[in-house]
Amino acid sequence: MSSVREIARVVGVSPATVSRVINSDPRVAETVRRRVLEAANKARYVASVGRRPTTNIAFVYTSQPSLGSTYDTAILQGLSDGIELMGLDLVILNAGRNRLDHETYTQMFMRRGVRGAVLRATADSHLICEQIASEGFPSVVVGERFANPRVSFVHAESRPASRTAAEHLIDLGHRRIAICVNGIPDSDHADRLAGFRDAMKARDIEFDDRYAFQAWARRDGGTQLIRQIAAMSRPPTAVFITDPITAVGAFNEARELGVRVPEDLSIIGFDDGEMRYIVHPAMTAVCQDAVAIGRAAFEVLHELLDRKSATAVPRKVLRTWFEVHGSTAPPGQSATIKGSRQTTGQSRRKSTQKE
Amino acid sequence: MSSVREIARVVGVSPATVSRVINSDPRVAETVRRRVLEAANKARYVASVGRRPTTNIAFVYTSQPSLGSTYDTAILQGLSDGIELMGLDLVILNAGRNRLDHETYTQMFMRRGVRGAVLRATADSHLICEQIASEGFPSVVVGERFANPRVSFVHAESRPASRTAAEHLIDLGHRRIAICVNGIPDSDHADRLAGFRDAMKARDIEFDDRYAFQAWARRDGGTQLIRQIAAMSRPPTAVFITDPITAVGAFNEARELGVRVPEDLSIIGFDDGEMRYIVHPAMTAVCQDAVAIGRAAFEVLHELLDRKSATAVPRKVLRTWFEVHGSTAPPGQSATIKGSRQTTGQSRRKSTQKE
DNA sequence: CTGAAAGCGCTTACAG
DNA sequence: CTGAAAGCGCTTACAG
Numbered sequence: 001m002s003s004v005r006e007i008a009r010v011v012g013v014s015p016a017t018v019s020r021v022i023n024s025d026p027r028v029a030e031t032v033r034r035r036v037l038e039a040a041n042k043a044r045y046v047a048s049v050g051r052r053p054t055t056n057i058a059f060v061y062t063s064q065p066s067l068g069s070t071y072d073t074a075i076l077q078g079l080s081d082g083i084e085l086m087g088l089d090l091v092i093l094n095a096g097r098n099r100l101d102h103e104t105y106t107q108m109f110m111r112r113g114v115r116g117a118v119l120r121a122t123a124d125s126h127l128i129c130e131q132i133a134s135e136g137f138p139s140v141v142v143g144e145r146f147a148n149p150r151v152s153f154v155h156a157e158s159r160p161a162s163r164t165a166a167e168h169l170i171d172l173g174h175r176r177i178a179i180c181v182n183g184i185p186d187s188d189h190a191d192r193l194a195g196f197r198d199a200m201k202a203r204d205i206e207f208d209d210r211y212a213f214q215a216w217a218r219r220d221g222g223t224q225l226i227r228q229i230a231a232m233s234r235p236p237t238a239v240f241i242t243d244p245i246t247a248v249g250a251f252n253e254a255r256e257l258g259v260r261v262p263e264d265l266s267i268i269g270f271d272d273g274e275m276r277y278i279v280h281p282a283m284t285a286v287c288q289d290a291v292a293i294g295r296a297a298f299e300v301l302h303e304l305l306d307r308k309s310a311t312a313v314p315r316k317v318l319r320t321w322f323e324v325h326g327s328t329a330p331p332g333q334s335a336t337i338k339g340s341r342q343t344t345g346q347s348r349r350k351s352t353q354k355e
Numbered sequence: 356m357s358s359v360r361e362i363a364r365v366v367g368v369s370p371a372t373v374s375r376v377i378n379s380d381p382r383v384a385e386t387v388r389r390r391v392l393e394a395a396n397k398a399r400y401v402a403s404v405g406r407r408p409t410t411n412i413a414f415v416y417t418s419q420p421s422l423g424s425t426y427d428t429a430i431l432q433g434l435s436d437g438i439e440l441m442g443l444d445l446v447i448l449n450a451g452r453n454r455l456d457h458e459t460y461t462q463m464f465m466r467r468g469v470r471g472a473v474l475r476a477t478a479d480s481h482l483i484c485e486q487i488a489s490e491g492f493p494s495v496v497v498g499e500r501f502a503n504p505r506v507s508f509v510h511a512e513s514r515p516a517s518r519t520a521a522e523h524l525i526d527l528g529h530r531r532i533a534i535c536v537n538g539i540p541d542s543d544h545a546d547r548l549a550g551f552r553d554a555m556k557a558r559d560i561e562f563d564d565r566y567a568f569q570a571w572a573r574r575d576g577g578t579q580l581i582r583q584i585a586a587m588s589r590p591p592t593a594v595f596i597t598d599p600i601t602a603v604g605a606f607n608e609a610r611e612l613g614v615r616v617p618e619d620l621s622i623i624g625f626d627d628g629e630m631r632y633i634v635h636p637a638m639t640a641v642c643q644d645a646v647a648i649g650r651a652a653f654e655v656l657h658e659l660l661d662r663k664s665a666t667a668v669p670r671k672v673l674r675t676w677f678e679v680h681g682s683t684a685p686p687g688q689s690a691t692i693k694g695s696r697q698t699t700g701q702s703r704r705k706s707t708q709k710e
Numbered sequence: 711c712t713g714a715a716a717g718c719g720c721t722t723a724c725a726g
Numbered sequence: 727c728t729g730a731a732a733g734c735g736c737t738t739a740c741a742g
Contacts, residue, residue, distance in 0.1 A: 003719060014729045019405070019721055029727055047404045048719060049468065050736030052378070054404065056411075056446070067435065068628070073428045076447070080422065084452050089467055091411070092435060092445045112444060113404060113468070219632060248633050255635050273423070277574060278603050278633060280610050358735060369713045374737055384711060403735060405720030 002043035010039045022047070022110045024103045037106045041136035044305060047113045054113030056091045057083050057301065062125035065094055069217070070244055070273040071290050072120065075142055078294020079118060082302065088115070095119075095128060105132045116301045118142060118294075123186040138304040140314075142297050145187045152304060154296045154316045156288040158188060158270075161320040162195025162240070163202075165268045165286050168322065169238045170203045173330045174266060178211035178236035180225050180250075182243050192242040192270065192286065211236050215246050222249020229265070230257050237331035238266035242286075244275040251279045251327075262329035269327070281326025288320040357398035365394045377402070377465045379458045392461045396491035399660060402468045409468025411446045412438050412656065415494075417480035420449055424572070425599055425628040426645050427475065430497055433649020434473060437657065443470070450474075450483060460487045471656045473497060473649075478541040488668075493659040495669075497652050500542045507659060509651045509671045511643040513543060513625075516675040517550025517595070518557075520623050520641050523677065524593045525558045528685045529621065533566035533591035535580050535605075537598050547597040547625065547641065566591050570601050577604020584620070585612050592686035593621035597641075599630040606634045606682075617684035624682070636681025643675040 004018040011018070013032060020028050021036040022045075028036075046053045059079060066072050076090070083090045091114065099108045105128070109117060116138035121129050129141050133151040141153035169177050179196045181189040200207045213228065215221030222241065229235050241247040247269030254261050261267050261281065269276060269283040272290035276283035296316045303314050359373040366373070368387060375383050376391040377400075383391075401408045414431060421427050431445070438445045446469065454463045460483070464472060471493035476484050484496050488506040496508035524532050534551045536544040555562045568583065570576030577596065584590050596602040602624030609616050616622050616636065624631060624638040627645035631638035651671045658669050 004721095005719075015720075016722080016729060016731095017727090019719095020728090023407070023721080027727060032727080048736095049402045049404055049409065050374070050720095051718060051738080052736085054409075054468070056444075065435070067432050068425075068428050070423075073423050077422045080420070080447060080449075084449060089411075090447045092431070092447070094435075094439060097439050113409070219629065252632065252635060274574065277607065280607060280635065359737095360735075370736075371713060371715095371738080372711090374735095375712090378737080382711060387711085403720095406722080406734060407720085 002040075002045050003048075004045075007036065007039050007043060007045060010043070011035050022107065024100055024107045024111060026102060033104075037104060038136060040110065041106060041138075044115070044138065045110065046115050047110065054115070055088045056112065056114045057088045057298075058091045058093045058109065058112075058114045058117045060117045060119050061092075061094045061096070062119050062128040063096070063122050066120075066217075067092075070275060071143070074273055074290030075118075075120070075294035075297065078291040078296075079298050080294075082295060082298035086302065093117075104135055106135045106137045109137055116140075116305050118297045118301060121186075122184050124184065138301060140297050140300045140304065142293055143186065143188070150313060152300055152313045152315055154293050154300060154318065156188070156293060156318045156320050157191070158286060158288065158320040159191040159195040159198070161286045161322045162192040162242075163198040164195075164322045165240055165284075166196045166199030167203065168284070168324065168328065169240070169266060169268065170199060170205065172238075172266065172328060174236075174238040175205060175331075176208070176211065176234065176236040176238070177205070178213060178229065178239040180213040180215050180239060180241045180246065182246070183214050183216040183221065189242050192240070196240055211239075213239075215241075215243075217243045217246055219245055219249035219252065221246040222251070223253040226250050226253035226257060226259065230259060236265070238268070238328070240268045242270045244269060244271050244273070244285075247271075247283060247285070248275055248279055251283070260332075261327050263332040266328040266331070271323075276323065276325060279327075284323065284325045284328040286320055286322050288318065292318055357395075357400050358403075359400075362391065362394050362398060362400060365398070366390050377462065379455055379462045379466060381457060388459075392459060393491060395465065396461060396493075399470070399493065400465065401470050402465065409470070410443045411467065411469045412443045412653075413446045413448045413464065413467075413469045413472040415472045415474050416447075416449045416451070417474050417483040418451070418477050421475075421572075422447075425630060426498070429628055429645030430473075430475070430649035430652070433646040433651075434653050435649075437650060437653035441657065448472075459490055461490045461492045464492055471495075471660050473652045473656060476541075477539050479539065493656060495652050495655045495659065497648055498541065498543070505668060507655055507668045507670055509648050509655060509673065511543070511648060511673045511675050512546070513641060513643065513675040514546040514550040514553070516641045516677045517547040517597075518553040519550075519677045520595060520639075521551045521554030522558065523639070523679065523683065524595070524621060524623065525554060525560065527593075527621065527683060529591075529593040530560060530686075531563070531566065531589065531591040531593070532560070533568060533584065533594040535568040535570050535594060535596045535601065537601070538569050538571040538576065544597050547595070551595055566594075568594075570596075570598075572598045572601055574600055574604035574607070576601040577606070578608040581605050581608035581612060581614065585614060591620070593623070593683070595623045597625045599624060599626050599628070602626075602638060602640070603630055603634055606638070615687075616682050618687040621683040621686070626678075631678065631680060634682075639678065639680045639683040641675055641677050643673065647673055 121144040145155040269285040476499035500510040624640040
């Protein structure tokens with residue numbers, strides 16, 4: 001177990017200076033501070049209560065917190081198992097709100113007795129994640145993947161399954177196919193878009209840019225999407241919606257407007273829990289196991305904490321898969337659906353699987 | 356800020372003994388241990404890193420964790436705001452898994468630098484909550500209410516709104532009305548049942564015990580419920596389902612069996628987030644604001660931490676309310692619904708509100 | 711089972 | 727901005 005004294009010795013300063021750095025005391029020269037933090041991270045320093053080291057593992061929001069989302073709660077579930085098994089504690093932090101001015105992320109973590117962090121990222125927090133990784137603080141990102149070789153992450157590869165999903169629509173006879181990705185861009189959604197384009201290209205279908213939509217990852221994002229689609233003169237006959245709650249919102253609004261799913265509009269959603277079973281008809285979807293992502297994130301972090309010096313950056317790639325349920329069917333005959341409020345028949349396509 | 360030394364002085368033992376107690380060292384006499392812990396709680400002792408006190412607030416599962424539920428994630432959201440504002444940290448703990456043998460709950464918390472705890476309770480963890488309260492550790496319960504005057508809790512009163520809900524069904528003309536409560540009994544569900552019975556009694560409707568159901572707070576709990584109802588020779592024309600996810604499961608299975616909602620079966624659900632908008636038709640429901648419960652829980656805990664000695668036990672009662680949406684209507688004519696798979700018409704009742 | 715003493719780990723005036 | 731020194735808070739052999 002490394003101590004302030006040991007780090008002081010390594011860096012060639014006094015223990016007092018190391019302590020000041022860890023406690024974000026501003027009266028330390030920039031260069032000294034950097035060297036101390038680097039040494040502290042290298043030695044996997046953790047503060048002690050008396051002679052007992054602190055044991056916090058943090059789940060960290062690097063941008064807007066989204067604690068209520070199915071993805072985030074599943075990640076927490078996945079994390080907590082391993083954390084408890086190792087006798088560690090799970091702390092939830094908000095990097096934006098908890099960091100003091102002129103404080104590095106490492107300082108923010110060390111002040112709180114945090115040993116390692118699982119970073120919940122979105123596209124607009126790439127820099128923060130890279131910053132934390134470059135400081136050398138033990139961390140692993142979920143929700144984004146990185147080209148930067150210093151950043152450790154867990155990623156669910158959704159491009160191939162998204163391609164399969166789009167091909168499923170093409171095979172059903174659809175040609176006017178829309179895609180709707182998240183309003184906040186991130187690499188996961190970019191992958192799903194890429195898989196979609198792969199399919200279109202492979203099957204030689206020209207993609208009409210008017211069929212590319214963006215929506216917020218909220219119910220009303222789906223509402224807006226369906227309203228836009230319903231207002232089109234040549235609406236798509238199918239849409240791939242790359243977020244669970246947006247897809248659910250789209251289901252609701254389709255009903256509201258009398259757009260039948262799947263007869264008037266086939267919908268492929270994305271699911272990381274069991275949202276696909278909550279809507280009716282059950283949702284054909286690209287699926288990932290978010291609990292497994294959380295579990296993998298802890299494994300990666302644990303590996304990082306175990307080794308004394310940073311050698312190779314551990315990463316883990318999980319798979320996503322495509323499930324056909326009742327929300328996709330061959331394109332129907334209805335030429336215009338705008339404003340029409342026909343009887344919603346029970347003529348739903350059979351689900352191919354249940355549970 | 357109280358220290359081991361100070362507590363030692365108060366109790367009349369050495370600091371070493373206090374330290375042993377806090378670290379769950381078994382070599383301390385039972386009576387001494389009790390006195391030390393009592394004094395430590397009274398003094399609101401928290402461990403320090405050097406001269407800095409630790410700052411953890413714990414969200415504690417006292418029985419089965421249910422991190423994924425809408426209720427729990429909303430509570431966490433509500434808690435985290437206040438916690439961050441006060442510069443504290445939110446830790447998630449599992450009382451069952453983290454406690455060592457022969458350790459009191461206070462010891463478990465103090466070992467981890469926890470200042471106060473929000474206890475997530477169910478009916479079968481009443482004793483644990485009362486135990487923690489009787490130890491004098493700063494705690495507030497959510498999810499249950501208590502007769503025990505030592506226990507502090509935040510409670511959403513659902514009896515009156517549940518009565519209103521049942522009266523709504525009676526006013527629509529329903530007489531064969533069922534209720535389905537949680538498989539794990541708790542005081543919230545008991546209240547909803549009581550409110551239901553209040554209405555039946557006030558309107559002089561005899562309640563048929565065959566219309567009293569229990570189900571797990573999972574989708575398939577709702578599935579089982581609807582199957583049982585569909586198999587009855589004289590099925591109810593309406594059901595009040597006191598849990599969000601069970602209600603959603605019931606919606607799904609009703610579709611699956613061709614039981615039309617609300618024509619064949621009116622459903623009143625319970626909602627603590629926005630589940631009622633995700634199903635179709637939108638769900639008439641008794642509603643509570645679970646985020647507000649989390650916020651209130653932190654306020655109560657903060658009050659407990661602030662005062663040096665335990666005087667009156669702070670409690671807070673929030674309201675629930677009843678919202679009419681599309682899943683309730685006058686009873687239909689269909690005599691038997693078993694196995695029938697009729698066209699599901701668009702004839703849904705208008706929602707009275709949206710958002 | 712307990713305390714006196716040693717001592718670790720960290721922080722903080724104080725001095726420069 | 728930094729260190730030497732004082733000292734707080736806690737823990738842990740050691741002795742009984």
